[in-house]
Amino acid sequence: MANGNGENGERELIDFTFPTEMTLIGNITRDPEMHVFASGKSIGKTSLALNERKYNKETGTYEDGKTLFVELVVFESMLDNVLASLHKGDRLIVVGKLRLREYERKDADGTPNGKTGMAIELTVNDLAPSLKWAQTSVTRVKRTTVSRGAPVGDEDQYNF
8 A cells, every 4th residue: 555644544554566567687695485374375585686787987897886685575386496496696587566565673572663664575477597697407397285384474465
């Protein structure tokens, strides 16, 4: 929901998904992790670093610019393949819908601290390894049901 006031005058948190798909290219910053909800549904998450590179005409070299970190959210249809295939440092080409989501921050013990944070997420529709600096081989797999482990988290923020 867009930023505004709720029924009782309290400020609503920002939650906006861009209506068009976009393509991002970057490097995974951590191994993908699986999150299981009480319903048994699961998602995978990892983070993608998008690095800006600029050519400096004076020095004749490329220089690093700012880095944007985007949380990738992968749903069950490709989750097993992502968990088995991707690792920290892998360069990916990812297609999905970008979502800006404001959330209530918590202290290390899980207690809300009254502050808000902003998450930049991409709900992944498809992804592939970049072959710019790597080689890969494709192995087709049969669809199977996998045990997902103990439930964690709140699935209401994701549209299953």
